[in-house]
Amino acid sequence: xxxxxxxxxxxxxxxxxxxxxxxxxxxxxxxxxxxxxxxxxxxxxxxxxxxxxxxxxxxxxxxxxxxxxxxxxxxxxxxxxxxxxxxxxxxxxxxxxxxxxxxxxxxxxxxxxxxxxxxxxxxxxxxxxxxxxxxxxxxxxxxxxxxxxxxxxxxxxxxxxxxxxxxxxxxxxxxxxxxxxxxxxxxxxxxxxxxxxxxxxxxxxxxxxxxxxxxxxxxxxxxxxxxxxxxxxxxxxxxxxxxxxxxxxxxxxxxxxxxxxxxxxxxxxxxxxxxxxxxxxxxxxxxxxxxxxxxxxxxxxxxxxxxxxxxxxxxxxxxxxxxxxxxxxxxxxxxxxxxxxxxxxxxxxxxxxxxxxxxxxxxxxxxxxxxxxxxxxxxxxxxxxxxxxxxxxxxxxxxxxxxxxxxxxx
Amino acid sequence: xxxxxxxxxxxxxxxxxxxxxxxxxxxxxxxxxxxxxxxxxxxxxxxxxxxxxxxxxxxxxxxxxxxxxxxxxxxxxxxxxxxxxxxxxxxxxxxxxxxxxxxxxxxxxxxxxxxxxxxxxxxxxxxxxxxxxxxxxxxxxxxxxxxxxxxxxxxxxxxxxxxxxxxxxxxxxxxxxxxxxxxxxxxxxxxxxxxxxxxxxxxxxxxxxxxxxxxxxxxxxxxxxxxxxxxxxxxxxxxxxxxxxxxxxxxxxxxxxxxxxxxxxxxxxxxxxxxxxxxxxxxxxxxxxxxxxxxxxxxxxxxxxxxxxxxxxxxxxxxxxxxxxxxxxxxxxxxxxxxxxxxxxxxxxxxxxxxxxxxxxxxxxxxxxxxxxxxxxxxxxxxxxxxxxxxxxxxxxxxxxxxxxxxxxxxxx
Numbered sequence: 001x002x003x004x005x006x007x008x009x010x011x012x013x014x015x016x017x018x019x020x021x022x023x024x025x026x027x028x029x030x031x032x033x034x035x036x037x038x039x040x041x042x043x044x045x046x047x048x049x050x051x052x053x054x055x056x057x058x059x060x061x062x063x064x065x066x067x068x069x070x071x072x073x074x075x076x077x078x079x080x081x082x083x084x085x086x087x088x089x090x091x092x093x094x095x096x097x098x099x100x101x102x103x104x105x106x107x108x109x110x111x112x113x114x115x116x117x118x119x120x121x122x123x124x125x126x127x128x129x130x131x132x133x134x135x136x137x138x139x140x141x142x143x144x145x146x147x148x149x150x151x152x153x154x155x156x157x158x159x160x161x162x163x164x165x166x167x168x169x170x171x172x173x174x175x176x177x178x179x180x181x182x183x184x185x186x187x188x189x190x191x192x193x194x195x196x197x198x199x200x201x202x203x204x205x206x207x208x209x210x211x212x213x214x215x216x217x218x219x220x221x222x223x224x225x226x227x228x229x230x231x232x233x234x235x236x237x238x239x240x241x242x243x244x245x246x247x248x249x250x251x252x253x254x255x256x257x258x259x260x261x262x263x264x265x266x267x268x269x270x271x272x273x274x275x276x277x278x279x280x281x282x283x284x285x286x287x288x289x290x291x292x293x294x295x296x297x298x299x300x301x302x303x304x305x306x307x308x309x310x311x312x313x314x315x316x317x318x319x320x321x322x323x324x325x326x327x328x329x330x331x332x333x334x335x336x337x338x339x340x341x342x343x344x345x346x347x348x349x350x351x352x353x354x355x356x357x358x359x360x361x362x363x364x365x366x367x368x369x370x371x372x373x374x375x376x377x378x379x380x381x382x383x384x385x386x387x388x389x390x391x392x393x394x395x396x397x398x399x400x401x402x403x404x405x406x407x408x409x410x
Numbered sequence: 411x412x413x414x415x416x417x418x419x420x421x422x423x424x425x426x427x428x429x430x431x432x433x434x435x436x437x438x439x440x441x442x443x444x445x446x447x448x449x450x451x452x453x454x455x456x457x458x459x460x461x462x463x464x465x466x467x468x469x470x471x472x473x474x475x476x477x478x479x480x481x482x483x484x485x486x487x488x489x490x491x492x493x494x495x496x497x498x499x500x501x502x503x504x505x506x507x508x509x510x511x512x513x514x515x516x517x518x519x520x521x522x523x524x525x526x527x528x529x530x531x532x533x534x535x536x537x538x539x540x541x542x543x544x545x546x547x548x549x550x551x552x553x554x555x556x557x558x559x560x561x562x563x564x565x566x567x568x569x570x571x572x573x574x575x576x577x578x579x580x581x582x583x584x585x586x587x588x589x590x591x592x593x594x595x596x597x598x599x600x601x602x603x604x605x606x607x608x609x610x611x612x613x614x615x616x617x618x619x620x621x622x623x624x625x626x627x628x629x630x631x632x633x634x635x636x637x638x639x640x641x642x643x644x645x646x647x648x649x650x651x652x653x654x655x656x657x658x659x660x661x662x663x664x665x666x667x668x669x670x671x672x673x674x675x676x677x678x679x680x681x682x683x684x685x686x687x688x689x690x691x692x693x694x695x696x697x698x699x700x701x702x703x704x705x706x707x708x709x710x711x712x713x714x715x716x717x718x719x720x721x722x723x724x725x726x727x728x729x730x731x732x733x734x735x736x737x738x739x740x741x742x743x744x745x746x747x748x749x750x751x752x753x754x755x756x757x758x759x760x761x762x763x764x765x766x767x768x769x770x771x772x773x774x775x776x777x778x779x780x781x782x783x784x785x786x787x788x789x790x791x792x793x794x795x796x797x798x799x800x801x802x803x804x805x806x807x808x809x810x811x812x813x814x815x816x817x818x819x820x821x822x823x
Binding site: 023026065075093119120121124126128133135238269275340342351 | 686
């Protein structure tokens with residue numbers, strides 16, 4: 001399996017990167033746009049995500065139905081997603097559809113934003129917000145981010161509120177689009193069995209005339225609030241608890257150590273939280289994930305437990321974090337975390353869709369390409385001291401917490 | 411890229427299925443034990459889910475932590491799922507770690523410790539899974555629907571009931587598992603980076619002398635069906651409905667799959683277009699085909715706020731029925747491409763391939779190549795789809811919805 005990295009840039013600033021693998025059965029491609037809820041003013045809260053939906057609603061050349069139909073005519077596996085700091089549009093197809101997929105992807109990211117489509121889609125967004133209202137875990141995540149980051153824009157809601165969505169006008173969205181979807185703020189990524197020269201030619205023909213503009217981001221460092229909150233809701237059956245603490249950023253060389261620290265602390269099997277909480281059934285879920293952001297980072301832990309066990313679960317989690325910080329991981333724990341992470345990356349790397357996000361985010365955050373083998377080497381090079389240092393420098397016991405459910409106080 | 415398949419039925423009843431793949435370094439395995447939820451004794455519903463956890467709480471020479479550590483140090487990503495017929499033990503790993511991983515799984519299924527002290531937390535976790543369904547109404551609606559739709563106990567909720575879990579004892583479960591963790595009717599499917607001969611040897615050594623009595627088959631009783639409203643003060647009404655479809659081993663199976671793809675494949679599918687794109691009634695609406703060995707259905711779900719629920723149900727059912735009027739040539743062409751392209755993309759994943767081997771053997775007692783499936787999809791004509799939909803119309807719905815709004819179902823169904 002030979003991989004070749006290719007790179008090109010158009011005069012207007014659009015970057016094109018690809019990991020070509022001639023032995024793959026499919027190819028995937030996507031636009032990685034450096035924009036998300038952290039780039040929104042409060043008055044247009046949710047516009048990044050709403051705009052992502054509107055990208056499937058047609059262009060000068062295509063009606064909304066055309067867009068969906070053409071993706072399906074290629075048998076594409078396609079979708080889009082929006083986070084606090086990026087918006088991604090992607091499709092995976094058989095190699096014969098490379099040109100058609102690119103034609104469609106490059107076209108839809110220059111949308112018409114027709115008023116009637118905007119009005120119908122507003123209803124869909126409001127339904128999506130209602131859907132998440134029925135998911136306590138999501139409510140915890142969203143409220144906790146706002147609580148942890150305070151006024152910092154990383155605390156902005158990705159979906160927005162029913163009020164902000166109802167108030168949003170089509171022209172506000174067009175204005176946001178013009179400011180954020182500058183070619184210099186976007187990266188076109190390809191992976192798998194693709195012809196790179198044809199890829200670039202097509203991109204140039206489709207995107208070469210896009211006007212660039214400045215699209216800055218407020219990168220001021222966030223301050224964690226470290227506050228604790230209990231939201232009582234008797235309609236929620238179980239107690240859902242979220243814990244957030246600061247962690248290395250996506251640009252920080254300590255990110256690999258942070259990733260392993262999260263796995264040791266709270267992977268879904270064999271971790272400290274697993275043995276302390278799930279194995280004895282004090283909580284049925286206890287998981288920690290490391291979430292790197294642009295010049296910021298988080299450790300995010302999620303617990304669910306019976307109302308009766310919730311206070312104990314929280315106490316135990318804090319105690320496990322303290323012990324891990326004070327004692328550091330064992331060699332066996334570190335080795336297991338490396339093996340699990342490496343085999344996860346290998347499995348993901350065997351599918352073009354899995355590599356697409358790795359290649360895209362490496363470029364988006366660090367302007368670098370890291371082959372899978374090198375990524376695994378970097379991981380195995382992390383020492384116990386480095387993991388211990390991250391655990392001390394980013395103290396997981398200093399968390400911001402939010403509990404949602406039947407419990408009155410924790 | 412010609413596919414290579416291997417099948418070996420061991421004398422003790424275990425069937426080994428293999429598909430070595432080029433250009434991958436991972437391997438995926440699925441061990442399907444005839445210990446699914448439908449085999450739980452009625453008074454012990456939920457037993458399979460407890461067993462799925464319990465068998466990893468120490469096995470052979472290793473206690474819980476040693477077993478976990480051994481799996482972790484091999485980088486094994488494992489997960490267990492309880493289906494109607496089978497308890498599936500699935501693992502994904504680097505191919506070079508396959509022999510050692512199989513050693514661990516031989517312990518898990520042949521020499522699980524099943525100690526009294528580890529039983530209680532396993533049961534408590536399933537009780538919590540059951541309680542958690544209250545906070546996941548869409549999942550709950552789909553699970554309850556299956557229970558109503560399939561002949562009992564084939565669609566049984568894998569978590570049992572509060573009462574059955576409370577009544578379950580370690581002794582009862584140990585006794586039940588004697589006939590269920592059995593090579594008779596079990597399959598072990600492996601896809602990815604491995605050599606067949608070496609695998610066969612290794613499996614022969616670790617599983618060849620495994621023996622256990624066969625358990626009696628399940629005798630299903632007619633489904634409850636009907637219309638059920640589960641009141642809940644939720645933000646959305648979670649509407650789940652099902653109607654009958656033909657089974658995988660039927661010659662009209664591919665016509666059923668093409669019909670399902672026209673209805674709900676991709677974003678140009680009829681349901682997505684009519685319910686979401688044109689009317690903005692929902693965020694999620696979809697329909698999927700699901701088959702057991704002798705029973706199958708089309709399962710449709712839509713989530714919407716109470717004031718839009720009646721209209722959502724009406725438009726959804728209208729589309730399910732309108733499909734019976736036939737599909738266009740364009741829709742057929744699109745559905746063919748979608749199904750075939752999904753096949754190729756899944757063909758790249760060792761996990762998807764291992765699951766496909768397991769499922770083909772269960773439904774068909776043979777393995778299908780991607781080429782065979784592709785040719786079968788191409789051979790279906792719009793007339794065959796129309797005929798299929800006449801024979802298996804969207805009618806006699808089983809409906810279950812969770813939410814605050816009472817729906818006027820008589821007006822729609």
